[in-house]
Amino acid sequence: MNYGPLIFLAAFIGLSASWFGFVLTPQIQLGRAQQATNTVNTAQLYPIARPGLAQEGLEVYKANGCFYCHSQQVGQTGTQVNFILTEIGTNPVAVAEGLLTAKVGLTNANAAGLSAGLPKTILRNVPIGDAKKAAKVTRDNGASGTVEVVAVGPDIARGWGIRRSVAADYLYDSTVMLGSQRVGPDLANVGARLPDANWHYRHLYVPRSVVKDSAMPAYSYLFKTRKIEGRPSPDALQLDEGFAPENGYEIVPTDEAKALVAYLLSLNSSTPLFEAPVTVATAPAAPAQTNSPAQ
Amino acid sequence: MSSPLNQPQSSPAEASQSQRRGPAVPIWLIVFLFLLLYWGALYFDANGGWFSPKIYAPYRDVEELTALQPGGGGNEFFELGKAVYNRPTCSACHQASGQGSPGQFPPLAGSEWVLEEQPGRIIRLVLYGMHGPVTVKGQQYNSSMVPWNVLSDEEVAAVITYVRQNKEWGNNASAVTPDQVKAIREKVGNRTQPFTADELMKIATNE
Numbered sequence: 001m002n003y004g005p006l007i008f009l010a011a012f013i014g015l016s017a018s019w020f021g022f023v024l025t026p027q028i029q030l031g032r033a034q035q036a037t038n039t040v041n042t043a044q045l046y047p048i049a050r051p052g053l054a055q056e057g058l059e060v061y062k063a064n065g066c067f068y069c070h071s072q073q074v075g076q077t078g079t080q081v082n083f084i085l086t087e088i089g090t091n092p093v094a095v096a097e098g099l100l101t102a103k104v105g106l107t108n109a110n111a112a113g114l115s116a117g118l119p120k121t122i123l124r125n126v127p128i129g130d131a132k133k134a135a136k137v138t139r140d141n142g143a144s145g146t147v148e149v150v151a152v153g154p155d156i157a158r159g160w161g162i163r164r165s166v167a168a169d170y171l172y173d174s175t176v177m178l179g180s181q182r183v184g185p186d187l188a189n190v191g192a193r194l195p196d197a198n199w200h201y202r203h204l205y206v207p208r209s210v211v212k213d214s215a216m217p218a219y220s221y222l223f224k225t226r227k228i229e230g231r232p233s234p235d236a237l238q239l240d241e242g243f244a245p246e247n248g249y250e251i252v253p254t255d256e257a258k259a260l261v262a263y264l265l266s267l268n269s270s271t272p273l274f275e276a277p278v279t280v281a282t283a284p285a286a287p288a289q290t291n292s293p294a295q
Numbered sequence: 296m297s298s299p300l301n302q303p304q305s306s307p308a309e310a311s312q313s314q315r316r317g318p319a320v321p322i323w324l325i326v327f328l329f330l331l332l333y334w335g336a337l338y339f340d341a342n343g344g345w346f347s348p349k350i351y352a353p354y355r356d357v358e359e360l361t362a363l364q365p366g367g368g369g370n371e372f373f374e375l376g377k378a379v380y381n382r383p384t385c386s387a388c389h390q391a392s393g394q395g396s397p398g399q400f401p402p403l404a405g406s407e408w409v410l411e412e413q414p415g416r417i418i419r420l421v422l423y424g425m426h427g428p429v430t431v432k433g434q435q436y437n438s439s440m441v442p443w444n445v446l447s448d449e450e451v452a453a454v455i456t457y458v459r460q461n462k463e464w465g466n467n468a469s470a471v472t473p474d475q476v477k478a479i480r481e482k483v484g485n486r487t488q489p490f491t492a493d494e495l496m497k498i499a500t501n502e
Contacts, residue, residue: 030348076353129362142472167348
């Protein structure tokens with residue numbers, strides 16, 4: 001048995017290669033990541049640290065094993081570019097002709113009814129170059145339009161987010177609650193999706209009171225049932241018939257439940273970033289009239 | 296048997312040597328390993344993003360990502376205007392907020408000069424500059440503005456559009472096209488003197 005040193009060397013090389021690949025390289029890539037202003041639209045800072053209560057809520061989330069059934073990572077399989085015509089201007093024929101000559105993927109049939117029902121998506125799933133060309137053509141002809149970049153993929157289709165998750169989303173999490181099982185829905189954007197704290201309280205107390213076929217266990221031990229003395233508490237849960245306590249009693253969240261809900265509401269990674277560009281739905285276009293002073 | 300190439304392989308000394316070297320690596324294995332290496336290189340090129348921390352699947356490289364940036368609600372022209380404004384050309388005096396500085400430089404936010412229905416005067420003002428007394432939002436100002444005819448038609452149109460349509464400043468007037476700027480450049484010709492407020496007021500706004 002003279003192979004001892006050889007086996008040792010092979011194991012050593014194998015393990016150190018993995019260490020370089022899985023530990024050192026990501027550390028070099030992302031180890032110095034900081035809050036930055038690389039959001040798409042504005043010079044907004046991202047990410048923002050959680051408020052203190054939400055930071056405590058992360059510990060409650062961890063302690064109750066929420067991550068066993070809920071992930072916090074949204075995937076994306078691709079990107080789709082659309083072009084939305086918002087205003088046709090005064091010369092719809094020139095706009096249609098311009099778009100047809102630019103060969104950006106507009107069919108004759110669609111070009112005919114261009115001005116009806118604006119704003120509308122006139123180019124769907126085209127290369128980004130074509131969409132930008134269409135934007136230029138419409139602008140040159142006195143119309144205006146928007147290039148829309150949307151993420152696609154099963155997670156996006158389920159409404160779990162508008163873009164994929166990236167490293168910046170987890171910058172302030174001391175334990176990153178990525179999760180690996182999806183017994184329940186992904187929670188990466190639950191604060192954006194379900195912004196109502198009362199909904200979360202009722203859901204944590206008895207999930208089936210708000211989601212009929214929920215498979216989630218009831219976390220009723222995060223709440224206290226107590227006798228109403230004097231006036232009812234403003235925090236008391238407003239439960240539906242069949243879930244409400246008997247008369248004269250109320251259910252109030254404990255500090256843990258409040259922290260957990262604050263944490264859930266802070267989960268929102270829908271800011272468009274350079275690394276995951278998407279167009280967020282903007283407010284409807286301003287009315288056509290101007291505020292020029294009367295002549 | 297003098298030629299070394301034709302030596303029979305039965306020489307006992309050579310036989311023992313070839314045994315010591317062990318069996319030769321089969322040629323198919325070498326080819327297979329090279330193919331594997333080639334596939335690995337292709338895979339890395341397609342998915343590695345060259346270790347950039349900004350590249351995540353399904354994106355391949357920075358060029359692709361840069362092209363996909365929606366750029367401020369998708370209105371490139373408005374974004375170009377914003378960029379020109381803050382170069383700093385206009386923002387040096389009129390401030391990034393468009394409020395100007397009291398007593399020195401007039402505001403652009405809510406200014407009747409900016410919001411005129413037709414942009415004839417404001418285009419001249421930007422292209423050729425302005426000096427002398429002027430009243431903006433009921434306040435007297437007396438300073439001078441440098442001409443910006445070094446900017447291209449598109450840049451001038453974009454920056455005026457940015458100023459006229461800046462919702463954050465409460466401005467909402469019509470956009471200006473590069474053609475309008477070009478027409479005024481041709482109409483005014485080779486002027487070196489900045490306009491005065493009185494001169495501009497004599498010009499009909501739609502000219």
